[in-house]
Each structure stands twice: as C-alpha cells, then as structure tokens.
Amino acid sequence: MPILIRNIPLGLDEPEERLVERAAQRLRVPVRAIRTWGILRRSLDARGKPNVVFVYNIGVALAETAAREEALVRRLGRQDVAMLRPAEAVDVQPGTEALRHRPVVVGFGPAGMFAALLLAEYGYRPVVLERGQPILQRHRDVYQHFYREGRFNPESNLLYGEGGAGTYSDGKLYSRIGDARTEKVYAELYEAGADAKILTDGKPHIGSDRLPTVCARIREKIERLGGQVEFGARVSDLVRGEDGRIARSVLADGRQMETDVVILATGHSARDVYELLRARGIELQAKPFQMGVRIQHPQAMVDRWQYGTLAGHPKLPPAEYHLVAKGAGGAMGDVFSFCMCPGGVILPANESEGLVVTNGASESGRDRPFANSALVVTVAPELFGEAPLAGVEFQREWERKAFEVSGGYAAPAQRVPDFLAGRASEGTVKVDHPIGAKGADLHGVMPKEVAAAVEKAIRLLGRTLKGFDAAEAVLAGPETRASSPVRIVRDPATRASVSAGNLYPAGEGAGYAGGITSAAVDGLRTAEAVIARFGHVV
DSSP states (O other), rough: EEEEEEEEEEETTTTHHHHHHHHHHTHHHHHHGEEEEEEEEEEEETTTTTTTEEEEEEEEEEEOOOOHHHHHHHOOOOOTTTOOOOOOOOOOOOOOOSSSOOOEEESSSSSHHHHHHHHHHOOOOOEEESSSSSSSHIIIIIIIIIIIIIOOTSSSSSSSTTTTGGGOOOOOOOOOOOTTTTHHHHHHHHTOOOOOOTTTTTTOOOTTTTTTHHHHHHHHHHTTTEEEEEEEEOOEEEEEEEEEEEEEEEETTSSSEEOOOEOOOTTTTTTTHHHHHHHOOOOEEEOEEEEEEEEEEHHHHHHHHHGGGGOOOOTTTOOOOEEEEETTTGGGGOOEEEEEEETTTTOOOOSTOOOOOEEEEEEEEEOSSSSEEEEEEEEEEHOSSSOOOOOOOOHHHHHHHHHHTEEEEEEEEEEEHHHHHHHOSOOOOOOOOOOOOOOOOOOOSSOHHHHHHHHHHHHHHTTTTTTTTTTTEEEEEEEOOOOOOOEEBBBBBTOSBOOOOTEEEEEGGGGGGGGGHHHHHHHHHHHHHHHHEEEEOO
C-alpha cells in the first residue's frame, strides 16, 4: 500500500467501508481506481463533542505503477497525502570482540525481555536471571497468598516475576519516543497473543488479563531460539575484576556465573540492586521523579466529561483523560495525571514488606465501574537530597508511613472533600483495590509540598470537570513509583556504564525509560550495542 492518507474522519455511525470513498475523494480518483486499502492507525477525537469522530490513517494502492502513484502524490501537494515508506528494519552487524561466555540479562521486565529476544534472534543464546517466578507461580503468590491470605512474598509479587511490573499493569503501549523500533515491539506482542488492535489503535493497550500469557509466550520464543530464562535467580553480587569490568554474577543461592557482558534491566523498584551497584563503585545519580496519589472516579462520570451527551454510545470505549493543572506545584511545576486506567483497579505495588504503594491497572475490556489515575508532581533532589540513593530513601519513608496509617497492605484512602478540608475520612471508603481501603488523612502519607500541590490541582480541575472534587471522588496513596529516582550513568555512545565497560544499564530502572514501550525499545537498543561490539560466544 504505497500511498498514505492521514486524518480521515468518520462519524460514530458511519461504517469503515466509507473510508475508501473518502480516500478516493482525497486523491481525486474514482473509487474503482483503488486496488486495495487498509487501516494503519485509528484514534478517537472527542474535542468537538457532541461531534465525536474516529480519525483514520489508511494506506491505499492504486491500479497504477509506483512511478505514477508518486507523480499523483506530488501533483496533489497535500500534507495529508504522502508516499508510504515502511520503516527500515535495524540491521546490526556483529562485532569482533570475543565472548567467552553467554551474555547475561538481569531482569525479565520489558527491557530485559526485548534485549534477550534480540540477542536470541542473533544467535547469542543469552542467559536471563529473573529473581521472581514464572507466571503460574506468580499468580498463586499474588492472588491467593497475598490478596486472600495476606502473605506477602518479597521475591514474587506484582513487581518481581515473569514480565516484570508491566505484567500486571494496564499494558498501555502509547509512547512519544518516536522510535521505529516500536513497530517491532508491537509486532512481537501481537505475535505473542495481544489483540491485533494494538497495531492500529492510536493509544494501544493490552490489558492485565492478557499480559501474563503474552509475556510467557515471548519467553518461550527466547528459549526456542537458544536463550535460557532462570526464575528464582536473584543476583546478590556483581564481582568486578582487576580491570574494573564485571567478571561474574553471584546468585543468592551462592552460584557464580562467569560473564563478559551484563545487561542490567532490573526495574526501578529493585532497590537492593541500587545499593549493590553503589557498593561496587558503579556511578549513580539522583534524578527527579513523580510523587502524589491515585484519584478514583466513577467511570460513567469520566465518560460524561469526555463524551458529553454521547456517553454510553456502544461504539465509544471507556473514556480516558490526560489532565494538567498548570503551575499547581509552584516551584515544582505542573501537577498532572499519569497512567490513567479506565475501568480499572488500584493495586498494591510494593516490593518489600511493611510498605504501601499504589499503582493502577485495567483489563483488556476496561469494564470495571471505576476509573483511576495517578495525580502527581515532579519532586527534585533539592527536596529530598543530592546523594545518589536519597530519592529511594525518601520514597521508602513515605511508603512506611502509609503502611503504619493503614495498619497493613490496604490502601490509605480519603474522600476528596475530606482531603480538601484537612480531615480524615471515616467509615467505609470505597476503593476498587484487591485488599481494600482504610479511611485516613492522606496528608500524613506524602510531603507537605506534594500534598499542597495535589490540593491546588484538585481545586483547579474541579472548576472545569464537574464532579472531579465531589464526594464520589476518592484518593488513595501514596503514588511514589511513577518513575525512577536514580539514574545508572551510562556512556551515551556505547550505552555501557561509565564505571564498568561491560555493564549495560537498560530500561526504567536505569533511569532511561518510562512505560512498557520505551523500556522495551531501550532494551532493544542496548542489545544492538552489545551485538555491534561482541562476536558470538567462542
């Protein structure tokens, strides 16, 4: 399909077959001249409600030669009509530096998974070390042992295990990174069982009910290609040789693994890894991160905000939003929504005992009664300290306080009017959370600067969105893990640590990504750097 036509609108009740007619009009050719066509991207535009429309990018092929099609595009001279140029696949030529041992990938979240996949595709037979458990055991540890019995497993939970923290997330894939490698990420996820809509939707998502199967199938592909994935394999030490490079990985059970290259993709909640790196002289930097609360509203209310009188239309998906309260954080800047989950739940996203952390997720259907989103502001080292791990300890301080306020792993929660009035919520506070909620005053589980910013943001947003600050709105918190508070400093040219030339930090935990897609792409790019440097194992 060599011609790309952008931004073709269709009303809610118009069939997609109408697209070919509009394409013909745009190209100024008869419909019969279009030999074949297909949808490349579909998004929803609700800005002009009640005139809500779907907007399409499509590809068409005419009954013409390629040269005549190009001439037609030039003659039209429209910005919304262009030749469709497929993204060039990245072709990496293996390097020449000898590998005596199989490359090691530490962590099996999106970055580690896609790094391992590319290494396996190129014949490098990587060994993946994941501290958590495979999907079936992880399910038991989370749903039965933690949610039902209250037994938290610090090595198998919502953050650690097959697929990493992303496995139990909403599975949002939307990213602004603009890297052609996203096409490979989407294609692999689709091949592993994600819905085909992720290939065309403007804001694709997979859903927490489908992600576990998708992650397991990608692992199986890595293994078919000669890779090896070990679970329950927590790295307790990285031993450096006389030349400063990583010489071997030491696992928690005492096993030692000789290595020439390590891709470190452990996620931003593997706090013991940061401590290990600091102890081994790997350069780390404190970086700004986001902090705040989760805010929950009835999904029907969010639908009315976005769709107006069309709320409930059968062709409209559960509505989502991206909100910014300009300047609400004062010197900290804007307060904004993050990881908005239509028809979703609020989850306990702690990696250690005695902490409470909130996150959001939703299944593929996004059909639960409530929507939730983080409402966060960016906190900088000026607030928590310049030491490399000061942000980690700052997060931990407030997460401990939340556990104390809750008396367990239930989420401290507060009705928005109570929060604005500075009084604790009493009685039952309804939060869609697998362990439940405990009425509290959330001013006690976040810094006063952050609480003041969230207060101001809610008041500002309540002026434009009816019900945003009403009694149906509930806060749960704290939200502390929206991004990493640490950066593992790496050379921008080689992507290796500036402290150890064969250690490759990747993904969210390294401080260079945020979200499934950007972490996966960072993993791919890191694997490319390894391939371009090293030859196959001798």
